[in-house]
Amino acid sequence: LKRGKVAEIKELLLYLHPADIAELLVDIQNGSQKALFKLMDYEKAAEVLDELEPEIQIDLIDSLAEKEKAEILEKMSVDEIIDLLQELPESKVEKLLKKLPMDELEKVKGLLLLSRDSAGGIMTTDYVYIPEDTPVPEAINMVRKFGREAETIYYLYIVDRDHHLVGVLSLRELISARRDMIVKDIMHKKVVSVHVDDDQEDAARAIEKYSLLAIPVVDSDQRLMGIITVDDALDVLREETTEDIHKLAGITAEEDIILTGSPLKAAQKRLPWLLICLFGDLIAGSVIKGFESTLETVIALAFFIPVLMATGGNVGTQSLALAVRGLATGEITAGNFVSYIFQEAKAGLIVGIICGAILTIIALAWQGNPNLGLVVGAAMGVALTLAALIGMIIPMILNALKIDPAVASGPFITTVVDITTLMIYFSLATCFFNLV
Amino acid sequence: LKRGKVAEIKELLLYLHPADIAELLVDIQNGSQKALFKLMDYEKAAEVLDELEPEIQIDLIDSLAEKEKAEILEKMSVDEIIDLLQELPESKVEKLLKKLPMDELEKVKGLLLLSRDSAGGIMTTDYVYIPEDTPVPEAINMVRKFGREAETIYYLYIVDRDHHLVGVLSLRELISARRDMIVKDIMHKKVVSVHVDDDQEDAARAIEKYSLLAIPVVDSDQRLMGIITVDDALDVLREETTEDIHKLAGITAEEDIILTGSPLKAAQKRLPWLLICLFGDLIAGSVIKGFESTLETVIALAFFIPVLMATGGNVGTQSLALAVRGLATGEITAGNFVSYIFQEAKAGLIVGIICGAILTIIALAWQGNPNLGLVVGAAMGVALTLAALIGMIIPMILNALKIDPAVASGPFITTVVDITTLMIYFSLATCFFNLV
Structure with missing residues (x-):
């Protein structure tokens, strides 16, 4: 400069x-x-x-x-x-x-x-409303006059004497309407609207679903309070997506941008899930300790801990991502969730059989121990099927409990899967090697 | 029914x-x-x-x-x-x-x-265009006449004799314009447009960035080919978000919905990354094998493998999510990426010190072995700092190479971090216990 x-x-x-x-x-x-x-x-x-x-x-x-x-x-x-x-x-x-x-x-x-996260918190009061008994030519004049200040003039909201929302009219319809009509006769009486206390994400999704340019916000008496325009809806959806992706990775979501700000603050947002999972994976470690004598006898069991833990965690995270996104976009509903669970179980089983077979062969080739190969492969198969189910069902349960399914972060699912996988692995090993 | x-x-x-x-x-x-x-x-x-x-x-x-x-x-x-x-x-x-x-x-x-993923692939040809020398009253008539078929009449695109896009006018401006003007004199000459071969996501982001209701699509000669409306942009952004979340979890993204379809197909989409990571984590396992004698001497080292691997993977995934989302929304740019890396390193260090300290105390209390406590805690601190850097830098490198950073999926980052973490852990242990 x-x-x-x-x-x-x-x-x-x-x-x-x-x-x-x-x-x-x-x-x-x-x-x-x-x-x-x-x-x-x-x-x-x-x-x-x-x-x-x-x-x-x-x-x-x-x-x-x-x-x-x-x-x-x-x-x-x-x-x-x-x-x-x-x-x-x-x-x-x-x-x-x-x-x-x-x-x-x-x-x-x-x-x-109004609450920051509500529809009321993001609405604007710069909109065009027209009393229901206005003749068409006068309505067009009102748009010309009041339109300059409004965020959109393409949707005109029709109100009665007490400012109740009674209809909507697009500018398109208004300008092609006969000049001798009054707006009440040409308006749409069915208006998609949101309540002022509704979540702003619901308002944005309604705009998306019905392909609207704006949605009116009303109070409990159906009085028109403001409107939310599609550009604000886009902002909301972008922010919510960022929040979802961060939550999935176990980062506490806050209203504002995560990337800026002090590293100390950044660390704070990441620690809660890290610490929860740290304790969870100490439990996974104590599973190993519980089978210490098995491990001492067959030390090679340790070589397969990483691959079992990691693959289990990966499958669980994949299922989690499918579940969370499916719930967010409304693809998974109360009507079809059971079929998704079944499908996920089947997918997990297929993935488990393939990975288990490959791992059996590799373990056999690497360690030359058929028992070890079978234990590792079988553990993989069972663990992956369970991992897929855990990753799909936990977010569904949270959703049913009205908790945002994205809080069942990847780290959390991974920890649950880690504990499960190690228990399966060492139990199978103990049985197979007749160490009981 | x-x-x-x-x-x-x-x-x-x-x-x-x-x-x-x-x-x-x-x-x-x-x-x-x-x-x-x-x-x-x-x-x-x-x-x-x-x-x-x-x-x-x-x-x-x-x-x-x-x-x-x-x-x-x-x-x-x-x-x-x-x-x-x-x-x-x-x-x-x-x-x-x-x-x-x-x-x-x-x-x-x-x-x-036209290519399916290009701006041309999602544009519509149902738009209103007006020749540049049309008088205002006639333009209003054209909107009335051709508007019925158009996807939007709120943006009117002004073209010259050869259908080159030369300007844009909102319906709002047209109806409040003086009746004795021609559209050329009142139109905006600066029009935000996209090329027909541009990625559809870029078109959607442009609509989002400039808060548009539609964006015109032109060919290399600036000829108007079609328009993309904001509701289609919303669809594109939702699909891209789903793809990003799936890719992050290591699911191969395809054009269409992942949740429907046969379980075999679903398994196919998930296997590529699972298998890559399976082999990666066998390398992690061979690190343990490389330190077999250390492990045999101090078997308790095995109890902390889960917590170190899992926490490292979690920190890496968190950094990955921040990087991928920051790159997707344009928050991380060529101008500021270095400062993000530094900030991430600091955040990783803070998280590492806190988790390392906690783990030292727990290890000491659990195993009563001060050396083991120090090794575990130090390994945690170093591993987490590196994990944060790996999770932030790898997607940035991919982005610089013009590869979608979201393909550096969580599973991939986790595998890289797993190998790093185990090498640090067992190297430190071997030194500490004077086993070299």
Whole structure:
């Protein structure tokens, strides 16, 4: 960011899309970041802020003079201001709220009371509503007039006198409607909506399922509170996917980005499952200790501990991934879960037989001990079938208990499978070598 | 599906959303599925088919009489027909194509040549384009006229005489434009577009990034070929997420759903990584064999093999999940990957020190052998730091080599970490117990 080039950069910024500028800001260092940010006019700056994560928003807004802050806040969309305020400490919230114009302040205050993860927490109040007895030409005028501020004008929500949601109309339908109708007669009375307290993920999935551009949010009396647009739904689904992948790997999910922040914090998010599994695998170790005399007699049994543990864990993790994703996308339902379990058992058995046979041959060739080969192969076969079942059934049980199945992380399943596998292995070995 | 209730069910179907009917069809058994499907009129049936997976589409269409097939195909959207045809064997494709009306046939034939995973493979040709010198009132008329068939009328693409994409206009802007303008003067000249050969995931990410409702698809000469709408982008992102989660668990991703299909096929998709890792963990086993004399002297070393292997694998998988997801969402870039590696190393070190210390104490308490406690704890600390680095760096290398980082599946990382961990553990033990 050289001094002489400021004019050039200013022009470039005019031309760039806010999403690209946001990406650029994340990539460059702190000093230049703020300098660059200040080169934009308020409108553009507000648009760029809309694209950024709350932590960076706070950082950039803090760097502004008080007057600039107020100007930019006024231009930001209500739902983004809410996101921002939810990240700030109490004292700063008060200060920022004072800068908002009166009408926005009212909106924001109402929204701030809603839970962050609910549909209400991500909805916007910038939508177009039309009273049910409005004639078509007047409705078109209302769209022209109020549409400028709205996040979408393509869905028009029809309300009665008490602001109850009674219908919906697409702009497409409105402009091709006969001019002598009133909206009540042409609207769709069946509206897919979500409750303000519903989970934001449910709202996003509804938008996905019904291929909507926006979904209305209502309270318990069916009063229209706001809307959630498809771009916000995309953000929610992306965040939830990241959370699911992290949870599957045994990382505690938090509202915000995991990758940034201090290593100490990062470690904190990873330790809970690590420690649970550490103790779990000490139990697996004590299984070995329980069969110490078997191991002392046939020390070669130890050489196959890694391959049995690892393959068992891998099969369990595969089944877990199938189950968790199947439950998340709604492919596994209350109606068909039994057939998935059976199929998984069969797949586990096939995988077990193949891996078991291969391992028997290798063990025989490597150690030249037929008994050992049979024990190792048989243990593999049984262990893999059980691993597939454990990986499929545990997330299903969690789901039935209304617990997010993704918390049954890979590490947890692996630990359960480890204990099972070693018990099978050493029990079989003890029997086979007549050591009982 | 009782005979007497057909009329009732028919009425219910009229009232239900196609997405809900599709869900219902997936859940009920085969016989009733087809019976239910036939109760709908062609338009509704086509809408429901649009929501279903290709396998089920084929199944349902096959159950129809020839005349019905043609009627329904005509009503389905072009991009869905393409999806369907791409699943069918050559001979059936020919038969179905003959049923299409001439104009649709042309469109479909052109699209069929495009790669399935490209932007061209998921685009639709049902869009509204407007020649650049059209006056505003006439443009509004064109939207009214051609809009009925289009997938979206909210973005209007402006083309020149040779169908080059020269601009875009939202319906919102068009209806609020002055009536004496021509579209060329009010359109945006900067249009975000994707190339017909681009990956469909890139197209979906562009829609997500710029919060679009649709993105135009162009050829190398910038000629407009079609559009991809946000609802199709959502489908792509959901499928890609499923693929990523499956790949991470070491399941070979294929175009279609993993959960359905025969158990033999399911086993096939899971075996490649399982077998690679099986051989890898035999190497881990031969590390133990290499230190056989150490193990024979201190048999208690075996009790800690599970906890070291499992915790190492867990840390490696956590780092892998962070890396793969960070790369997929674009959070990790060429500019900042070094700082992520450093942060990961620090996080691994912290986790390693904490787990190592805990394990030292437990080993001491359990086995009452201070040397053993120190060896186990030190091995844990070193192994976890390395595991974090391996899990972060390997996917980054793959990404740099333009290989999807998600193929560095959890099982693969775990195997590499297993071998490393056991080598560290037994080397340390051999030194500590002065057994060299």
